[in-house]
Amino acid sequence: MAVRRATISDVASLAGVSIATASKALNGRQDVRASTRQRVLAAAEELAFQPNALARGLLSGQTRTVGLLTSDLEGRFGIPVLMGAEDAFGAGEMAVLLCDARGDAIREQHHLRALLSRRVDGLIVVGESTDPRPSVSKDLPVPVVYAYGPSDDPADVSFVPDDVGGATLAVQHLLALGRRRIAHVTGPADYRAARDRAEGLGAALASAGLPQAGETLWGTWSQRWGRHAAEMLLTAGPEFDAVFCGSDQIAAGFVEAARELGRRVPDDLAVVGYDNWEVLAAETRPPLTTVDPDLERLGRTAAQHLFAAIDGKATPGVHKMACRLVIRDSTARM
Amino acid sequence: MAVRRATISDVASLAGVSIATASKALNGRQDVRASTRQRVLAAAEELAFQPNALARGLLSGQTRTVGLLTSDLEGRFGIPVLMGAEDAFGAGEMAVLLCDARGDAIREQHHLRALLSRRVDGLIVVGESTDPRPSVSKDLPVPVVYAYGPSDDPADVSFVPDDVGGATLAVQHLLALGRRRIAHVTGPADYRAARDRAEGLGAALASAGLPQAGETLWGTWSQRWGRHAAEMLLTAGPEFDAVFCGSDQIAAGFVEAARELGRRVPDDLAVVGYDNWEVLAAETRPPLTTVDPDLERLGRTAAQHLFAAIDGKATPGVHKMACRLVIRDSTARM
DNA sequence: TACGTTTCCGAAAACCTTTAAGTCCAACGG
DNA sequence: CCGTTGGACTTAAAGGTTTTCGGAAACGTA
Secondary structure, three states: OOOOOOOHHHHHHHHOOOHHHHHHHHOOOOOOOHHHHHHHHHHHHHHOOOOOHHHHHHHHOOOOEEEEEEOOOOOOOHHHHHHHHHHHHHHOOOEEEEEEOOOOHHHHHHHHHHHHHOOOOEEEEEOOOOOOEOOOOOOOOOOEEEEOOOEOOOOOEEEEEOHHHHHHHHHHHHHHOOOOOEEEEEOOOOOHHHHHHHHHHHHHHHHHOOOOOOOOEEOOOOHHHHHHHHHHHHHHOOOOOEEEEOOHHHHHHHHHHHHHOOOOOOOOOEEEEEOOOHHHHOOOOOOOEEEEOOHHHHHHHHHHHHHHHHOOOOOOEEEEEOOEEEOOOOOOOO | OOOOOOOHHHHHHHHOOOHHHHHHHHOOOOOOOHHHHHHHHHHHHHHOOOOOHHHHHHHHOOOOEEEEEEOOOOOOOHHHHHHHHHHHHHHOOOEEEEEEOOOOHHHHHHHHHHHHHOOOOEEEEEOOOOOOEOOOOOOOOOOEEEEOOOEOOOOOEEEEEOHHHHHHHHHHHHHHOOOOOEEEEEOOOOOHHHHHHHHHHHHHHHHHOOOOOOOOEEOOOOHHHHHHHHHHHHHHOOOOOEEEEOOHHHHHHHHHHHHHOOOOOOOOOEEEEEOOOHHHHOOOOOOOEEEEOOHHHHHHHHHHHHHHHHOOOOOOEEEEEOOEEEOOOOOOOO
16 A cells, blocks of 8 residues: 555656646646656656546536436346446446445435535436336436436436337237237236236237237246246136246246146247346246346446436436347247 | 535525634534524525535545445346445445446456546455456555455455355255265356365365265356256266255256156255355245355445455455355255 | 747646634633 | 633635646747
8 A cells, every 4th residue: 555645746846847737748738848748747657646536526526427326236127227327437437336225215315415415427316116216306416317217207317118119029029920829927016017018918919909818917026926827827727829928037937837737838838038037038948038128228328318418418208218029949930 | 407506605604604614513513602503504404505525535535435346247246245335335424436347457457547546445346256366456555355256465355255164054954964975066167166165065074974975066057057967967876865056056957857857855855055046046946955155244244344444454364254054945854 | 139929837726625723702810 | 900711703724636827938020
């Protein structure tokens, strides 16, 4: 550990110039003779000079730092969004101050204060589900962008996955493979994500003039529920040649149970999951065709939009981000 | 968005006192009459005054901010460590600057510069595996603590899970249940984690005077490998009544294949995993007994140690953190 | 030589806060 | 009435950097 850090004043003395000249030389500005600039640069190098970002920020009013407020780091969905954002910010020479409120509104307020006190240039709020969440942006001195979980205030800027479109993608894929009787097993009905995906399924079927195979089965986001639903449907359910599952966990349970009941996937039964959670979707037998909400891209886009909002203007409202279909072996032509 | 933020000078004018008095009133210091303090506090409230952390940091030389440098956010192990650290820092009113180097040394250097330029008070480096990694702490003006992946310089401070001890825990559990012939299926031999766990197994067996059932099977950290190993062992392998798997993924594949081959877990065969990756370990049939490296605690401990290092002295060297055994249904008395 | 122009550099203010040192005044003891 | 004490407040400096503006030297032109 070095004792004291060099300041620009040390650099200036060593180079035999004034502070002002040193500053200009280091920042590549005009009005410095080439030879002088060289001397300053050499001095800075020798002293391992690093400009003090605090002083710089104090003067300029810009910290080149953004706050990232997440309500739930534990969850699986926040991380990819965070990674995408970190990626975009890193490329823009921005630093990210990370705060996890753990779903606690008090802690969120506390973190918000801390971030503002540190004079962040902007804020990204990452929700824990796609359900709208309370806005924090009332009377804030910096721009805010919501990612994954939208703000409940339509005047804010939010980026969310287009779950209706994602479900439509899945259904259109199944229809193109010749499947006609599609069942739906999904998570709890009080999740926006579950309702949106069911809605997408319904819309796609309706526009193809087909009925859904049985009612939508609402349950939990677990493998266990997927197995249970499979047993129910396959022993006493309606006829169906495909099932659209609301998550990869459900789909993994479903294919496992179907397999044990002697149904061949995809021959007898095509299965589509949701989330493209690789560790699960790629390890089931057969590997799952699934909808990928592309959360990393969502995070990156949100970050880029925050840049725009910081030095210019933002387009408010909820932006729906398209999903991708990842085709693996759990679906095939009949 | 407000136009301009109130400074302490605005608060002072509004309260009709000098800046110094305002500062003292706001910071709860002596030499301020109670009534004056009230006036200042009211003024601060009215203007929504937030002290500028930059100015404060510039003066005090402390930013109450630490850098968290991770080589691999994508991986499963960095996140819990990060959460633990974030937890400890949040409690200490510290903020966390997050940087992900994505395993790239250049990017790591770049982030390091950025963090130092922002005058962080300390640094936590989170590795992507338990293998030693190059030290970054040579001639750094701030203390550094390594978490999960230790530094290759013994003079640094590192916190790593005690994989040897974790494996011992698992084996002792199996022995206590009356199992005597224990096989071992694990990941690649070029992972320190795999070697440590195999070593723990060997030591525990040796001190019980028992031989290992067959050679250690080295493979990958995947479910697929677990299945494959199970098929090999159960069709043409040695006699065994328990298997210690190097990861929950391997164990999940193993129990699945064993089940399909008609072996009952835990009756015929006890299975222990490693990592306590809940989504997997709790969803297999039966749920997995597994070793929990308690990474969140590891992160928290590392953070607390960084505090100590920041304002005092640190005890260098590699600190091994004990693991916990989580007992579920995949193990039982014979 | 006198004067205007260009080139390069330095002095000083500004950003916001904390704190050491100094000022003022009332109360109090003698 | 004077000196002392101590409470309540203010002044000013410090922290590191950027930037504006003014100044000096060198050079060209009349």
